[in-house]
Amino acid sequence: MPLIPLLLLVTMLLPQASAAPPPPAPAGNSVNGRKLFVSVGCYQCHGYEAQGSTATGPRLGPRPLPFAALSRYVRRPSGQMPPYTAKVVSDAELADVYAFLQSLPAPTATPALLR
Numbered sequence: 001m002p003l004i005p006l007l008l009l010v011t012m013l014l015p016q017a018s019a020a021p022p023p024p025a026p027a028g029n030s031v032n033g034r035k036l037f038v039s040v041g042c043y044q045c046h047g048y049e050a051q052g053s054t055a056t057g058p059r060l061g062p063r064p065l066p067f068a069a070l071s072r073y074v075r076r077p078s079g080q081m082p083p084y085t086a087k088v089v090s091d092a093e094l095a096d097v098y099a100f101l102q103s104l105p106a107p108t109a110t111p112a113l114l115r
C-alpha cells in the first residue's frame with residue numbers, strides 16, 4: 001500500500017481525542033460570593049445555603065452546573081427565574097458566587113421524622 005493512504009488509514013483508526021472538558025471555572029472568592037448571593041437576591045428563591053426549596057428554586061450547591069452553563073442560565077434563564085444582566089452581577093461577581101456554591105457542604109440524609 002502506498003504510504004499516504006496508509007497514513008490516512010492509520011489516522012482514521014486511531015481513537016479520536018474525546019470532547020474537551022468544560023473550561024474550569026474562573027477563580028472566585030467564596031466569602032464575597034456568599035455576600036453577593038444575599039445582596040443580589042439569589043437567596044430569595046434558592047435559600048441562604050443555596051439548598052433550594054420545592055416551591056421557589058432548585059438546590060445549587062455544592063456541585064453546581066459547569067460555570068459556563070451556570071452563567072448562561074443566569075443571563076438567559078428559560079423558566080421562572082428572572083434574568084440577571086452583567087450590570088446587576090458582573091462575570092467576576094458570578095465567579096465569586098460560583099466559588100461560594102462549590103464551597104458548600106454536601107447535603108446529609110435527613111431522618112424522615114425531621115423532614
Ligand code: HEC
Nearest residue numbers: 040041042044045056057058070073077078079080081084
Ligand atoms: C425569583 C426566584 C429566583 C431568583 C431570585 C434566582 N433564581 Fe435561580 N432559579 C429559580 C428557579 C425557579 C429555577 C428553576 C428553573 C426556572 O424555572 O428558571 C432556577 C434555576 C437556577 C439555575 C439552574 C439550575 C439547574 O440545575 O438547572 C441556576 C444556576 C440558578 N438558578 C442560579 C441563580 C443565581 C446565581 C441567582 C442569583 C444571581 C438566582 N438563581 C436567582 C428561581 C430564582
